[in-house]
Amino acid sequence: MSSSGRLVIVSNRVGDPRKAAAGGLAVALGDALAKSGGLWFGWSGKVSEDRASGEVHRSRSGPVELVTMDLSQADHDTYYAGYSNQALWPALHYRLDLADFAAGFFSGYQRVNRLFAHKLAAMLRPDDVIWVHDYHLIPLADELRALGCRQRIGFFLHIPLPPPPILAAIPGHKWLMRSFFAYDLVGLQTRSDADHFARFVQEEAGATALGDGGFEALGRRVIARPFPIGIDVAEFQRLAGSNDSRQTEAMLKKQYGHRQLLVGIDRLDYSKGLPHRFRAFRELLANYPENLNSATLIQIASPTRESVSAYEELRRELEGLAGEINGAHGELDWMPIRYLHRTWARRRLPALYRCARVALVTPLRDGMNLVGKEYVAMQDEADPGVLVLSRFAGAAEQMRQALLVNPYDIPATAQAIQRALRMPLAERQERHAALLAHIREHDVHEWSRTFLDTLSAVEMRTHQAA
Numbered sequence: 094m095s096s097s098g099r100l101v102i103v104s105n106r107v108g109d110p111r112k113a114a115a116g117g118l119a120v121a122l123g124d125a126l127a128k129s130g131g132l133w134f135g136w137s138g139k140v141s142e143d144r145a146s147g148e149v150h151r152s153r154s155g156p157v158e159l160v161t162m163d164l165s166q167a168d169h170d171t172y173y174a175g176y177s178n179q180a181l182w183p184a185l186h187y188r189l190d191l192a193d194f195a196a197g198f199f200s201g202y203q204r205v206n207r208l209f210a211h212k213l214a215a216m217l218r219p220d221d222v223i224w225v226h227d228y229h230l231i232p233l234a235d236e237l238r239a240l241g242c243r244q245r246i247g248f249f250l251h252i253p254l255p256p257p258p259i260l261a262a263i264p265g266h267k268w269l270m271r272s273f274f275a276y277d278l279v280g281l282q283t284r285s286d287a288d289h290f291a292r293f294v295q296e297e298a299g300a301t302a303l304g305d306g307g308f309e310a311l312g313r314r315v316i317a318r319p320f321p322i323g324i325d326v327a328e329f330q331r332l333a334g335s336n337d338s339r340q341t342e343a344m345l346k347k348q349y350g351h352r353q354l355l356v357g358i359d360r361l362d363y364s365k366g367l368p369h370r371f372r373a374f375r376e377l378l379a380n381y382p383e384n385l386n387s388a389t390l391i392q393i394a395s396p397t398r399e400s401v402s403a404y405e406e407l408r409r410e411l412e413g414l415a416g417e418i419n420g421a422h423g424e425l426d427w428m429p430i431r432y433l434h435r436t437w438a439r440r441r442l443p444a445l446y447r448c449a450r451v452a453l454v455t456p457l458r459d460g461m462n463l464v465g466k467e468y469v470a471m472q473d474e475a476d477p478g479v480l481v482l483s484r485f486a487g488a489a490e491q492m493r494q495a496l497l498v499n500p501y502d503i504p505a506t507a508q509a510i511q512r513a514l515r516m517p518l519a520e521r522q523e524r525h526a527a528l529l530a531h532i533r534e535h536d537v538h539e540w541s542r543t544f545l546d547t548l549s550a551v552e553m554r555t556h557q558a559a
């Protein structure tokens with residue numbers, strides 16, 4: 094980071110960068126924070142009725158200060174489970190049919206953002222650089238500005254930004270989009286997300302385009318550009334060398350050595366297209382019988398947002414499909430689908446990636462999707478597997494050498510899986526080498542460095558006081 098200021102990260106959940114389970118994003122943000130002796134602020138993940146006292150919890154992770162707050166049950170239900178995950182999450186993933194715009198959700202969202210802003214403002218120093226993450230916290234900068242904060246504030250949206258007609262279907266969309274203008278820099282995952290932003294602010298907020306992603310409206314200026322997120326390739330490769338990973342790899346090879354393994358690793362979320370994936374796999378078995386008694390799909394579907402009913406319905410649908418496919422095609426010594434509704438230890442994921450001939454990353458819509466990148470990072474360069482990737486994942490803008498599919502088109506997806514399973518070595522190597530070079534060059538460290546350098550280079554805002 095070129096600026097000398099302390100870095101302050103704000104996100105719904107705070108990760109402890111020292112913990113192995115933290116994942117690449119927490120590690121990368123932790124690295125950036127460590128350089129400036131920074132602070133990470135967010136929800137503790139706990140629901141407590143004592144929150145009325147507004148108590149914050151402070152701890153340290155090396156040079157990084159972690160500050161968290163509990164939420165009351167009502168705030169959790171409206172801000173987190175409600176507006177964030179039942180209104181914004183589905184709407185921004187193009188699923189207006191699943192969105193619930195209850196008024197109580199909206200007021201809870203505003204209330205918690207205001208509360209976070211009040212708590213955070215009291216801890217800020219004048220030269221801090223603040224980086225806010227994701228859809229839970231879109232109005233945070235506006236709330237901070239209202240308290241007189243003049244620091245540089247950046248925002249990164251990890252999920253997609255849909256085209257204007259979909260955004261305009263969100264009640265209060267004008268307020269939401271206005272909130273973006275309280276930031277100095279808005280980062281989006283892809284070029285098309287950035288195009289949607291540009292079109293929306295010009296069509297709905299009457300913004301003027303200033304060039305290079307700059308927009309002016311309401312007397313405020315913001316820069317909005319794509320910053321596609323990557324993974325920590327080196328960290329993942331280190332993980333693969335761990336004892337746990339090696340043991341898991343040996344077990345998988347013993348168990349499945351004579352079969353063709355396919356892998357899917359996702360949160361159990363409707364955006365990930367899991368029922369469509371299972372149907373495509375069923376079609377593969379039906380249309381290409383040489384895969385019977387051989388092709389085995391290991392699908393890890395880690396539990397998420399279980400208090401939201403759409404997730405419960407999805408779980409039932411998936412269990413039904415897995416049972417039906419296994420019942421129709423399984424043998425005494427072979428089951429086509431191994432469906433695990435559990436969270437796997439991160440240190441054991443590399444083994445799964447390494448043993449799989451094909452990875453199925455087929456979301457119906459995804460901001461980026463890191464699983465495809467992790468899969469590529471873990472392949473043996475001499476004998477790499479093949480990535481089947483949805484064209485609706487943000488990653489498809491970069492990973493052109495994957496087999497790109499439309500996950501809604503089940504027969505074509507089955508055909509692509511068949512092609513992946515039969516792909517000659519030379520073609521696999523060629524595709525993999527290009528993908529690996531890309532994810533190495535554009536890793537998560539490059540992503541955070543580029544974002545923070547751009548934020549530091551933004552002209553200081555003297556015009557945007559409350």
Ligand code: GDG
Nearest residue numbers: 251322359360395435436437438439459460461462463464
């Ligand atoms: C959002 C956006 C964007 C999955 N199951 C287990 C597990 N995972 C890990 C994977 C991967 C991560 O979780 C999932 O990353 P994704 O990118 O697929 O997606 P989201 O969680 O939806 O994240 C997304 C991302 O933000 C970053 O900007 O790419 O588009 O939706 O790292 O490996 N990890 C462990 N056990 C599991 O069972 N340990």
